[in-house]
Amino acid sequence: MKLKTAGRKLLQEKGITGLTVREACRVAGVNTGMFHYYFGSKDEFLKAVLKEMYAEFMLNFRAGVAVAGTPRARLKNALAEVGKFARSVRNAAPMIFADLAYGKKEAFTFVSGNFTEHIQHIAALAEECRPDSLLKGHSIPFMIAAMVSVMIFPVLIAGVLGRNGVRTVGGKTLEELRDEVLSDAGIAERAEIALRGTGL
Incomplete structure (x- = not known):
């Protein structure tokens, strides 16, 4: 449409x-x-658009975790797809998180009802990988938080910096930083860092 x-x-x-x-x-x-x-209404329109984007993400996500390979390789693919999805909704994500942080129930209901399927897949892969991880004494939610935050947090920060007129960070322009952090290569590297951070 x-x-x-x-x-x-x-x-x-x-x-x-x-x-x-x-x-x-x-x-x-x-x-x-x-x-x-x-x-x-605009709210219903946004929900429809975001649902469609999430459905596309899940197609790529399922393909990434279905490939042959070790649980670690599949988990890395899953994290990379999360990073790509975060990149695709980077201009909407800060507002969604703000609504969640301020306790807007409709935002929580929408996110929990529509944006959680991938977490179940990541949890299953994390469970397979946990025996080889430094986090084997921790819960699966702890592992997921440690890994997924690496994929999402840089996207949120880039959005916040851009909205507040920041032009340079650490000697790089914000555009250069976005290219480094949000490129496919940058996302793959962050997925690797997320795994290594857990000892995998």
Whole structure:
């Protein structure tokens, strides 16, 4: 559908707060009446767009964890896919996390109902890997927190810095830093770092 395609484009460019119904309709080439007929509100539209993006992510995620190889290799693939998904929603992610942090129940209900399937897969792979890990004395949620944060936190920080007008960090421009951290190669390296951090 043209509207959801427009929504994805605008979400990545402007984030949740910058995406407006009028702009989505303009980019899609439809009138607001059609928008309201299909979605009713901006919130419902955003949910539909994010669900579609998550569904695509899960296709790639399942393919990554289904490949032949060791549990460690499959776990690394899974973490890399999480990093790529975080990159794809980087302009929306800070607002989603802010809503969760401020206790907005609708945000929690939406995220817990739609964005958790991959965690179950990561938990199963972490369980397979745990005997060889430095974290074998810790719970699976502890392991997941240690690994997944490496994939998500840099994306959130990049978004926060950009929104606050920061241009350089550690002698690099923010754009150079984004290229380093958010490229496929950078994501793969962070997945490796996440695993090594657990002793795998």
